[in-house]
Structures are given as C-alpha cells and as structure tokens.
Amino acid sequence: MFNPFKKSTFGISTLKTFTRGAKVKTGVNDATQKVVNQLSVLSASRKQPKLLRLCNEDIVKHKTIMNAWKLVNRRRVTKRMDQLTKQYESIKNAMDDLKATSPALFKAANTHDEKRFDKFPIEMRIPTDYPPTKPWIYHFVPGSIVRK
Numbered sequence: 001m002f003n004p005f006k007k008s009t010f011g012i013s014t015l016k017t018f019t020r021g022a023k024v025k026t027g028v029n030d031a032t033q034k035v036v037n038q039l040s041v042l043s044a045s046r047k048q049p050k051l052l053r054l055c056n057e058d059i060v061k062h063k064t065i066m067n068a069w070k071l072v073n074r075r076r077v078t079k080r081m082d083q084l085t086k087q088y089e090s091i092k093n094a095m096d097d098l099k100a101t102s103p104a105l106f107k108a109a110n111t112h113d114e115k116r117f118d119k120f121p122i123e124m125r126i127p128t129d130y131p132p133t134k135p136w137i138y139h140f141v142p143g144s145i146v147r148k
C-alpha cells in the first residue's frame with residue numbers, strides 16, 4: 001500500500017498526486033471492462049456500507065448516539081400511533097352516534113356514490129397569475145367541451 005511518509009529506495013519521499021476524473025489505463029480490454037462495469041452496477045444494490053473502524057471510546061459514542069436516535073424515532077412513532085388511534089376511536093364513536101340518532105343519515109354517509117368521487121374536470125382551469133392558453137369557461141357543463 002502506498003505510504004507518503006515512507007522513504008523510497010532513492011532516499012527521496014515520494015508523493016503521488018491523484019487527479020479526479022483522470023482515466024487510468026488498465027490492462028483489460030474494453031469489452032471486458034464493459035462487462036465488469038455492468039456487473040458492478042447490477043450488484044451495487046447488494047453492497048454493504050464499509051465497516052467503521054473506531055476506537056473503543058468512539059464506538060461507545062456511536063452506540064450512544066444511535067440509541068438516542070432510535071429512542072427519538074420510537075417516541076415519534078408511538079406518539080403518531082396514539083394520535084391515529086384517538087382519531088379512529090373518535091370517528092367510530094361519531095359514526096355510532098349517527099347510527100343511533102339517524103339511521104337514514106348513517107346510510108347516506110356510508111353509500112358509495114360514483115358522482116361524489118369524480119375528479120375535478122380537467123377542462124376547467126384554476127385561475128393563476130399567468131394567462132391561460134385557452135380562455136376561462138365561466139358556465140362550464142361537463143361534456144360540453146369535445147376533447148381532440
């Protein structure tokens with residue numbers, strides 16, 4: 001392995017200068033290099049990160065930080081789950097009250113109406129700061145504009 005502080009056989013310390021993006025000529029022909037590149041790209045998703053080489057003190061610090069981060073995330077997730085549970089219970093209680101109070105309204109609230117779930121018509125355009133390519137249609141009726 002290269003060591004910049006190691007004295008060479010000539011008695012002069014050798015320093016290598018590396019240039020980013022410089023093409024290094026290898027003893028492999030282009031077709032082989034292409035196959036190697038394709039295989040390395042395909043296997044890139046399975047590569048593991050490099051193992052950290054830390055001293056014992058740094059390992060303790062790293063583990064402490066990671067445990068604290070896990071604790072923060074765990075608290076965030078449990079808080080969110082508690083909130084969602086409360087929301088679900090509230091919705092369930094409201095629906096139970098509606099069912100007990102007015103079965104007709106309960107049935108109307110739970111029917112799936114195709115027209116109610118339609119998307120906003122693409123022919124209509126929300127006014128913005130920029131002029132539209134087509135003028136705004138104030139009295140829009142669905143199906144009145146023929147698509148090309």
